[in-house]
Amino acid sequence: MKTLVFAEGTPAGPSASSLELLAKAREVGDPSVFFAGEGSDATWAALGAHGATTVHHLEIGDSLPAAGAAASMAALIELEAPDLVLFGLNPTDRDTAGRLSARLGVPLISNAVEIDTSKTPITVTNEILGGTTLVETEFTAGSPHLVVVRPKSFIATEVGGGTPTVTAAPPTGDGPAMSARVVERHEEASTGPKLTEADVIVSGGRGMGAPENFEIIERLARRLGAAVGATRAVVDAGWVPYSMQVGQTGKTVKPNVYIACGISGAMQHLVGMKDSSVIIAINKDEEAPIFGVADLGVVGDVHKVLPKLLEALGE
Amino acid sequence: MKIAVCVKQIPDPATPYGLDPETHLVQRPEDQVLDDTDRYGIEVALQLAEASEGSVVLVSMSPAGTLQGIRQALAMGADEAVVVSDPALRGSDALVTARVLAAAIRRLDADVVIAGTESTDGYSGVVPQQVAELLDLPALTFARRVEATGDGIRIERQTTTGYDVVEAPLPVLISVTAAAVEPRYPTFKGIMQAKSKTVEQPTVGDLGLTPDEVGLKGSGQRVIEVRPAPARSAGTKVVDDGEAHLAIVEALEKAKVI
Ligand SMILES: Cc1cc2nc3c(=O)[nH]c(=O)nc-3n(C[C@H](O)[C@H](O)[C@H](O)COP(=O)(O)OP(=O)(O)OC[C@H]3O[C@@H](n4cnc5c(N)ncnc54)[C@H](O)[C@@H]3O)c2cc1C
Numbered sequence: 001m002k003t004l005v006f007a008e009g010t011p012a013g014p015s016a017s018s019l020e021l022l023a024k025a026r027e028v029g030d031p032s033v034f035f036a037g038e039g040s041d042a043t044w045a046a047l048g049a050h051g052a053t054t055v056h057h058l059e060i061g062d063s064l065p066a067a068g069a070a071a072s073m074a075a076l077i078e079l080e081a082p083d084l085v086l087f088g089l090n091p092t093d094r095d096t097a098g099r100l101s102a103r104l105g106v107p108l109i110s111n112a113v114e115i116d117t118s119k120t121p122i123t124v125t126n127e128i129l130g131g132t133t134l135v136e137t138e139f140t141a142g143s144p145h146l147v148v149v150r151p152k153s154f155i156a157t158e159v160g161g162g163t164p165t166v167t168a169a170p171p172t173g174d175g176p177a178m179s180a181r182v183v184e185r186h187e188e189a190s191t192g193p194k195l196t197e198a199d200v201i202v203s204g205g206r207g208m209g210a211p212e213n214f215e216i217i218e219r220l221a222r223r224l225g226a227a228v229g230a231t232r233a234v235v236d237a238g239w240v241p242y243s244m245q246v247g248q249t250g251k252t253v254k255p256n257v258y259i260a261c262g263i264s265g266a267m268q269h270l271v272g273m274k275d276s277s278v279i280i281a282i283n284k285d286e287e288a289p290i291f292g293v294a295d296l297g298v299v300g301d302v303h304k305v306l307p308k309l310l311e312a313l314g315e
Numbered sequence: 316m317k318i319a320v321c322v323k324q325i326p327d328p329a330t331p332y333g334l335d336p337e338t339h340l341v342q343r344p345e346d347q348v349l350d351d352t353d354r355y356g357i358e359v360a361l362q363l364a365e366a367s368e369g370s371v372v373l374v375s376m377s378p379a380g381t382l383q384g385i386r387q388a389l390a391m392g393a394d395e396a397v398v399v400s401d402p403a404l405r406g407s408d409a410l411v412t413a414r415v416l417a418a419a420i421r422r423l424d425a426d427v428v429i430a431g432t433e434s435t436d437g438y439s440g441v442v443p444q445q446v447a448e449l450l451d452l453p454a455l456t457f458a459r460r461v462e463a464t465g466d467g468i469r470i471e472r473q474t475t476t477g478y479d480v481v482e483a484p485l486p487v488l489i490s491v492t493a494a495a496v497e498p499r500y501p502t503f504k505g506i507m508q509a510k511s512k513t514v515e516q517p518t519v520g521d522l523g524l525t526p527d528e529v530g531l532k533g534s535g536q537r538v539i540e541v542r543p544a545p546a547r548s549a550g551t552k553v554v555d556d557g558e559a560h561l562a563i564v565e566a567l568e569k570a571k572v573i
Pocket residue numbers: 204205206207208209230231232233234245246247248249250251261262263264265266267268269272282283284285288300301302303351352433434435
């Protein structure tokens with residue numbers, strides 16, 4: 001089975017999702033990669049180490065990538081006829097996947113957590129209702145089958161492959177859809193470990209009461225070498241940047257320990273963190289849904305429990 | 316500026332929706348509500364229209380039912396609505412939904428099309444991009460701030476590590492996040508006016524689509540099984556009597572974090 005993996009170039013190299021997808025693609029055949037963005041020898045080496053044998057490279061300059069990437073991918077698909085095309089859940093992945101499906105007139109299954117290629121036709125499983133229900137769907141249309149995969153569904157592992165063959169991807173053509181331009185880029189600096197890679201995460205929700213109370217979350221995170229997470233409620237309120245959001249529309253995390261402070265445990269939050277090995281929750285409402293998934297649930301006030309915890313940890 | 320906003324009527328999330336055990340399709344009650352996610356798109360549309368003496372048309376695909384959700388959206392201040400409601404649409408997937416929305420929008424000749432980033436019930440999160448491709452529009456997606464420039468739109472686009480400033484000329488599609496604006500509440504006057512606003516209800520045929528292109532047949536995918544996910548069971552619960560932090564220390568020790 002021929003598989004094509006979409007990869008967006010990031011300042012740190014190929015996107016994390018592309019390396020996770022390569023792990024799955026390797027299982028089913030010779031994976032090739034469609035890479036949009038600025039490439040480098042280190043990037044090609046990283047893709048090769050994760051099993052890519054061919055990389056189709058598209059330079060995108062200052063245009064918003066998706067429209068051009070979808071046009072180029074459509075041309076490539078015509079030439080190479082892959083059976084399966086995989087995308088992550090990042091903004092540009094989703095933009096490109098949606099456009100490609102419309103361009104080719106083929107269906108797309110989103111939020112996948114498993115792909116069963118041993119079945120004919122291929123089936124895709126995704127989670128609904130906050131991960132409480134699994135839905136298995138089969139493609140009834142012909143290939144290529146387009147799938148958008150939730151982060152951490154597959155584990156990225158190096159297999160020590162050599163440098164892949166890098167070729168220029170087909171040209172994008174032009175048209176009104178390609179007229180969006182990126183005029184500025186802003187990175188929101190964060191300290192400590194990255195949320196998606198952290199072994200321990202301390203997360204705060206609206207129950208923290210006020211933005212300044214996030215300071216104690218940060219102190220606890222520093223003490224534990226943890227990353228700081230948050231709910232959408234506090235991100236929307238402007239207490240912390242979006243890059244900290246955990247959940248359906250934020251990051252999917254899978255740490256060893258997740259400490260949820262003043263978080264109710266809405267379905268859309270749970271979907272991003274319920275696969276943590278150990279969940280500890282502090283909430284003053286003993287009926288809070290977060291307790292339904294917590295290994296240790298503390299029914300209490302964060303303003304009382306957290307200072308004592310920090311003291312006991314000898315901060 | 317003429318603005319089309321995609322808004323979805325969904326089963327009330329407060330009473331979690333069920334799937335039909337046989338067809339595996341979402342059970343859609345007569346009374347559906349406006350997807351909360353789409354209130355942000357409506358607010359952005361109203362602000363752009365107010366600044367340009369423009370108009371706002373809602374575009375939706377769903378079983379019409381009581382049109383409760385659409386009335387909620389009209390009550391915020393949108394001028395009129397187009398609701399594509401046709402039994403042939405049963406079982407439509409995201410791409411079919413996008414085809415239907417695109418066909419309805421094409422007739423409106425809009426300068427700006429607005430959608431949410433993902434719906435609350437389906438959350439496939441690709442419909443706006445599919446609509447943009449079908450209409451050959453640039454898409455300014457994941458907007459957390461939207462402003463009109465002289466002849467186009469400029470947004471702040473959320474990225475995984477920060478944000479980008481992105482712009483495109485009209486006509487354009489924008490997908491907005493919940494951070495973009497604070498949606499207004501309908502006023503009493505708005506609620507009264509909503510009752511008399513035009514809600515056009517074209518069929519699939521009116522849009523130039525055939526029944527084969529929509530519904531389950533047009534969708535190219537079929538749900539074959541629905542099963543509960545392996546449940547994560549609740550562990551121990553302690554009520555804080557001033558000593559609960561010690562239980563946390565113990566849990567952290569057990570997990571070898573400290
Ligand atoms: C389409 C869509 C996508 C979404 N995506 C996401 C997402 O990615 N991530 C996400 O998090 N949410 C997401 N949401 C929002 C989600 O539905 C919830 O609104 C959100 O998670 C609630 O955040 P919260 O737990 O901080 O706030 P609340 O629900 O307000 O909960 C606050 C909790 O704090 C407790 N509390 C209050 N005071 C104290 C105290 N002193 N001590 C201890 N506990 C206290 C309360 O009992 C309560 O349980 C999404 C929603 C939609 C519709």
